[in-house]
Amino acid sequence: MLLDGGGTRRSVSPLAPPGVYAPQEDTELLAGALYDEPVPPGADVLDVGTGSGALAVGAARRGCRVTAVDVSRRAVCAARLNALRAGVPVRVRRGDLFAPVRGEAFDLILANPPYVPAPRGGSPAPRGAARAWDAGDDGRLVLDRICGEAPELLRPGGVLLLVQSALSDPGLTVGRLRAAGTKAAVIRRRRIAFGPVVRGRERWLRERGLLSGTEDMEELVVIRAELPV
Template identity: 35%
Template sequence: MSKAPVRIDQWLAEASARLAHDKSQSDPESPAVDAEVLLLHRLGKPRSFLFTWPEHLLDEAMQAQLAADLDRRFSGEPVAHITGERDFWTLTLESNPSTLIPRPETESLVEAALGLPLADEARVVDLGTGTGAIALALASERPHWQLEAVEYSAEAAALARRNAARLALPVTVHQGSWYAPLAGRRFDLIISNPPYIDPVDHHLEQGDVRFEPKSALIAANRGLADIEQIALEAPQHLTPGGVLMVEHGYDQGAAVRDLFTAAGLTEVKTGQDLGRRDRFTQGVWPGENSSK
């Protein structure tokens, strides 16, 4: 027997209720938001459609597709992997399991970078770009900045290039480890969201991170090894007065400030995300004559 059509408001209520019982995630997004994203992806409609046409009926085929999506989400699979995309800043980015899913907390890094007094044609590089989120967000707001990005994973670098091409944003993506593709180059801003989770952190077994590559999440030395490398090598790649800006964990601010200071950076300070948690640290390279 075929299934009777279901109103979208009814489907949303039932889907949200089911996702609310998912205990596998430590910090899940709102079940209602997840249900909306899955539905809108299948419908190919903007969010306003849900409020304008709550009586719109979902046929049997659509219900079957949504049921499969809901099963995947209930098993813990990230919504971004189910839909193949993720919204970040004002952009919609292709997302897949090759790299991290862009997160709202990282938007605080973008906002802080846009507030820097950089020249109109500043040279900027995003290290460990993943989907290209940071570099592409900056390129969308500062079209005259010269944006480049570096990504170690060949698959993720290809993903970032696809996002840049689809959004028609002029970001050059290099494949390699941190500064390796940038020998002899200097920038006015180096920005990065590197791996910073302690390998023994229990949160690695919870939520969306279970489905993301560990290489993009964890770093040795209690999560600080990659940040330390980025900071120590930054003076070789910053112009005098250039800024290094790195995302980190909410409890790593003091340690990262020490690493920046040890690298010879000045004006070191830590910024917070919208949740008022320490989220990134920045510092200025004063120039060769001011090194330690």
């Protein structure tokens, strides 16, 4: 569920070729937070880890100047294609997290990073499609980088909207964003059935204590962090 140019909700189906993260419940939850955020036309928006570009297109439909970044070549191509299909301008860059936009400043940053805890956290960084969800043995491989780096790219009064799983400690994210000088809080929650990734490592998650013996659903949250004026 994304946005049209007038800010109303509309259903779209972005293309997500193999190896590119397709919009799912976390994308929809973050899109809802974007819909509620009072972003004026012409605002500079960064969608980091854009995947198919669904959120970037949603922001561009509101008249924002949008930059989308992803480390995956396939995702970069998909985001460009989906922006073209939607008829909206989106500047798409390939690179590691904030590296392609270092030195720039934004009014709004959107982030749907990998956040699922993964076994073998000491192994080399995830490759291929797994880069979209595997995030080390505590799920914070990318989250901690965002907490440390995103506030530096926000203008005064700028906002970061970030979605993650309760499996990767939203309280720690809020605390680290506050320590970085922002006013941060969880603003949305949604419980969903386990997806294939969580189901595939459910036993390991329970052994780690990240899932209790009775939990049969995953909670997603959106965190909003605002840099004071």
